[in-house]
Amino acid sequence: EEQFDRVAAKVPPQVELGAVLARVVAEEASVETALADLREDDDESESESEHTERELTDEERRIRELETQVERLQAHVEDLETTVDKKDDRIEELEDELTETRREERQRARERREVSRLQRETDRLERELEAERETVGDLEGKLERLKALWKLDHSNFADVSEAKAGLVPVKVIEQFTTGAIRDADERFGLAEDDIVLFRDASGAGRSTAELLAEIGPRLVLRTGGLSEVADRILFDGDIPVAPAEQVTVQEVDELAVARESEVEAAIEDWERRAADRERQQRAEMVDRLISEHRADRVDRSQG
Known part of the structure; x- marks a missing residue:
């Protein structure tokens, strides 16, 4: 024990x-x-x-097959995950490249817009330069015409002296209207003793004629006929009026001149016509008074 x-x-x-x-x-x-x-x-x-391995049952074999499939699937999943990681890396690279490409494209677009803006500005400046050149050309042409105007030939103006004395300025107005007169006054001024040429004298009313009479021009040259009321107001205001054909007017744009001798002749002609008109008016007034007096005597004798 x-x-x-x-x-x-x-x-x-x-x-x-x-x-x-x-x-x-x-x-x-x-x-x-x-x-x-x-x-x-x-x-x-x-x-x-x-x-000494024992023989597996059907269930055990199925389990082993499933385990083998799981292992293969897990390995495949790992491969896929690796592939996905690689593709993610590639996507990031492509996105970076795309971002850079877009940035470069925006830069190029800005450059193109700037080039277009500069081109438009250049075109505008070229148009302005061309317009300025045309203006200079027009002014040079006007200057030459003015020189020619002031160097009038003796054959055309026999009564003008060698120094071309005796020319007077003429102010040209398109229409005999209040608006046209005021516009001319603003552009080049209208003053007493000016010589005024109306290209179209028709249509002037009382207020327009009174406005012109207040200015007191030396002579009014007309193209076309005056209205009766305008003719009477200018006549009563001692404003000489003559047809434009009576005076030779040389024009360069808004500038015009006429011979003093022709202006004086037109004024003298108007004065003669005005004197005749006054005598006729006085005679008509006397005749009217005589007629009225006779009619009054007849009425009294009959009464």
């Missing part, structure tokens, strides 16, 4: 005590030797069991 207790004290709990006691008693071996032999037997038993 003491031997049993001594053996039991040396045997680990996971080892079967009976097998150890049997070896110690039968083989008269030590506890340590018995334990070592048992371990060798267990290893050999496990090795034999490993070499």
Whole structure:
């Protein structure tokens, strides 16, 4: 019994005590030797069991197939994830390239807009330059015409001296209207003793004629006939009026001149006609008074 207790004290709990006691008693071996032999037997038993595989059931085979499929799918998923990572990296590269391309395109668009703006500005300046050149050309032409105007030939103006003295300015107005007169006054001014030429003298009313009479021109040259009311107002205001054909007028745009001698002749002609008109008016007034007096005497005698 003491031997049993001594053996039991040396045997680990996971080892079967009976097998150890049997070896110690039968083989008269030590506890340590018995334990070592048992371990060798267990290893050999496990090795034999490993070499002898049992046949798997249908369920176990299905499980193994599924596990194999899972392993393959997991490997495929890993491959796909790797591919996705690579594609993500490529997408980032392409997005960076696209961003840079868009930036370059915006820069080129800004440059094109700037070029277009500069081209438009250049075209505008060229048009202005061309217009200025045309204006200069027109002014040069006017200057030449003015020079020619002031260097009038003796054959055309026999009564003009060598220095071309005796020319007077004429202010040309398109129509005998209040608006045209005011416009001319604003553009080049109208003053007393001016010589005024109306290209169209028809249609002037009372207010227009009174406006012209207030200015007091020296002579009014008319193209076309005056209205009766305008003729009477100008006559009462001692404003000489003559047909434009009576005076030779040389024009350069808004500038015009006439010979002083022709102006004086037109005024003298108007004065003669005005004197005749006054005599006729006085005679008509006398005749009217005589007629009224006779009619009054007849009425009294009959009464």
